[in-house]
Amino acid sequence: MNKIKNIVFDLGGVIMNLNVPKTIEKFERLGITNIVNSTGHHYTDSVFYDFEIGVVSEDEFVNKLLGMSNSNVTYKNVKEAWNAMILNMPKERIELLISLKKNYRLFLLSNTNSIHQEKFEREFIINNGYNFKDLFNKVYYSHQVGIRKPEEKIFRFVLKSSKIEAKETLFIDDSFENIEVAQKAGIQTYHINSKNTLNSLFNT
The missing domain is CATH 3.40.50.1000 (HAD superfamily/HAD-like)
Structure with missing residues (x-):
């Protein structure tokens, strides 16, 4: 030093x-499944990485996940699940x-x-x-x-x-x-x- x-x-x-598994678990409850690969170290959809470099907006990110979820899931539900890892x-x-x-x-x-x-x-x-x-x-x-x-x-x-x-x-x-x-x-x-x-x- x-x-x-x-x-x-x-x-x-x-x-x-x-605690990333916490977010994965909450997403699964919302019907959003298979978001990470078999090793658990990489996301399967590019939207996660695009959001991380600002290529897609918050609205675009959440709406993409809403499209992957159960019909009764809300915008707030997705954000809360995404934040569960923090x-x-x-x-x-x-x-x-x-x-x-x-x-x-x-x-x-x-x-x-x-x-x-x-x-x-x-x-x-x-x-x-x-x-x-x-x-x-x-x-x-x-x-x-x-x-x-x-x-x-x-x-x-x-x-x-x-x-x-x-x-x-x-x-x-x-x-x-x-x-x-x-x-x-x-x-x-x-x-x-x-x-x-x-x-x-x-x-x-």
Whole structure:
């Protein structure tokens, strides 16, 4: 960490807890089935990825899912099911970010969408009394940037946009695929898993 000046965090699985199966289960109750492949790691319909890079709007996304659902399902039902995967941001992780910001420039790079963003940012204000974005020097959401991980160009975009050097930057993510691509861009990396936690990295 001696040469690191910048830390880029992923959101889900790193700062915020997620439970994707919870959304899948709720969708199935609405008649929306087979939305992920056999491995459970990829969506079967491109609308999920298009929504994540802002190619389709919230209305287009929800209406597409309504067309896949039971006849009595509402717009609100779909949004609630989609948001079911969003869990909490543990207090100790927030406190860690506040502490790290004293010595590093912090950035967020997240594959997310407008519905999820609205939910976790609103809940963060309710729980903490200030804006989630205030924890970082700059925030990059895929649906606003128009690029998503693991595309290498999103990492190069962050470096250029924030005017930071790859060799002085640490990227933290729970997806090994994203980690590998960040390394190709010359960025230092740390893969979050059951053994490698934020606590173990920063000795907290």
